[in-house]
Amino acid sequence: MLYRFGAGLGPMLARGVGGMAFEPQGDLHLNELAKSIVKNGTAENKETKGDPIFIVNTSRGFTTWLKQQNASLAVTTYQVGKLFLFGVQPDGKLWVFNRNIGRCLGLVVNGNELWVTGDTQIFNFVDAMEKGQKSTEGHDALFVPQVGYFTGDLDAHDLAVGGDGTLVFVNTLFNCLATVSSSYSFKPLWKPSFISRMAAEDRCHLNGLALRDGRPAFVTAVAMSDTFDGWRDQRPNGGIVIDVDSGKIVCSGLSMPHSPRWHRDRLWIHNSGTGEFGWVDLNTNTFNPICFCPGYLRGLSFIGNFAVMGMSKPRDNKTFSGLALDQLLGDRNMEPRCGLYVVDLDSGDIVHSLTIEGVVTELYDVAVIAGKIQPAALGPAGPEIRRTISFGG
Numbered sequence: 001m002l003y004r005f006g007a008g009l010g011p012m013l014a015r016g017v018g019g020m021a022f023e024p025q026g027d028l029h030l031n032e033l034a035k036s037i038v039k040n041g042t043a044e045n046k047e048t049k050g051d052p053i054f055i056v057n058t059s060r061g062f063t064t065w066l067k068q069q070n071a072s073l074a075v076t077t078y079q080v081g082k083l084f085l086f087g088v089q090p091d092g093k094l095w096v097f098n099r100n101i102g103r104c105l106g107l108v109v110n111g112n113e114l115w116v117t118g119d120t121q122i123f124n125f126v127d128a129m130e131k132g133q134k135s136t137e138g139h140d141a142l143f144v145p146q147v148g149y150f151t152g153d154l155d156a157h158d159l160a161v162g163g164d165g166t167l168v169f170v171n172t173l174f175n176c177l178a179t180v181s182s183s184y185s186f187k188p189l190w191k192p193s194f195i196s197r198m199a200a201e202d203r204c205h206l207n208g209l210a211l212r213d214g215r216p217a218f219v220t221a222v223a224m225s226d227t228f229d230g231w232r233d234q235r236p237n238g239g240i241v242i243d244v245d246s247g248k249i250v251c252s253g254l255s256m257p258h259s260p261r262w263h264r265d266r267l268w269i270h271n272s273g274t275g276e277f278g279w280v281d282l283n284t285n286t287f288n289p290i291c292f293c294p295g296y297l298r299g300l301s302f303i304g305n306f307a308v309m310g311m312s313k314p315r316d317n318k319t320f321s322g323l324a325l326d327q328l329l330g331d332r333n334m335e336p337r338c339g340l341y342v343v344d345l346d347s348g349d350i351v352h353s354l355t356i357e358g359v360v361t362e363l364y365d366v367a368v369i370a371g372k373i374q375p376a377a378l379g380p381a382g383p384e385i386r387r388t389i390s391f392g393g
Helices: 030-041 062-068 230-234 325-330
Strands: 002-004 054-058 071-077 082-089 096-098 109-110 115-117 120-126 143-150 156-161 168-172 176-179 189-190 205-214 213-221 240-243 247-252 257-263 268-269 276-281 287-290 296-303 306-312 341-342 350-358 366-370 375-377 387-388
Touching: 054 096, 062 082, 062 205, 062 350, 071 109, 071 296, 082 213, 082 375, 109 156, 109 366, 115 143, 115 156, 120 257, 143 387, 168 205, 168 296, 176 205, 205 296, 240 257, 240 268, 257 296, 268 287, 276 296, 306 366
Parallel strands: 143 375, 156 205, 205 257, 296 366
Antiparallel strands: 002 387, 054 350, 071 082, 071 366, 082 096, 109 115, 115 120, 120 143, 156 168, 168 176, 176 189, 205 213, 213 240, 240 247, 257 268, 268 276, 276 287, 296 306, 306 341, 341 350
């Protein structure tokens, strides 16, 4: 049972959304969020004159499609430390909800649970609403933080929940797969064979994780490096995909690959440094792109035969400089974008989009929340968590 006392989620209006009014809710009015981001120096806003802004635009059929799928989307942005929830309101308008999480990257939805990484913790949120229940505010799910594992700053990236219920995450700082522990900061589970020892040196920038049959099966890394920060010198074409069981490299020559996922008997990945999304042929060890997207790709989830992927604007620093993506965008006379693309896996066509303008320019992960179209969440801090109680029995 969910019991809330003295807690209200008042509506807050953003600057605009593709000509549609909507009421984003959560921790902060999104224009005030934009102002605070710039004031605190956590994101630059070179393109916007006057007050910093946060604008969401969707393609014409995006909300209709999302409602037809009976689903909503969770998205992380470590740039501003936010978890965003995108759904559909009863009147068909876009639903946007945000919560402060800290430096959040990896995200996974498992049944009624949502796991997300933070600065020094990995959080477990549970939907506290009963099946079919709706709140007075209209949302049909309320993800409440229940457990937080203190890990220290491991630069944890992708998350996954195994078939046996074990949470597995990519411990990028220590170049390994790990799980949470009630006694230690983390428990290592696996590391690439070319990593000679456990060291807090981010040697290969291990970042992505794919499960197959409920077990860790494939990981992505930016380079096969065993020296401190050695991956940075191999960003353009040193990227690899590793088979976890055999330890063998099943695809190489990639540019900063991210977000491997096993779906419908194929291994899908982002070749982020080239803006390409595609699949790995495990017989020929080759990457087969099916579409180009105008941004740095990270985050991947699926709804049936559709892929939902996150897209960021390349940053003006050495991590993103010198990649083929810049040249490819120039050749197509395109500007980089931030947002979500929905891609048909059969044709490679981009069928729907959600773009973000203003101070938010980078996303990391995206997850589908099946069966919920207007979700909300409580943050791990703030007055609402004090006044929202759930109990069993």
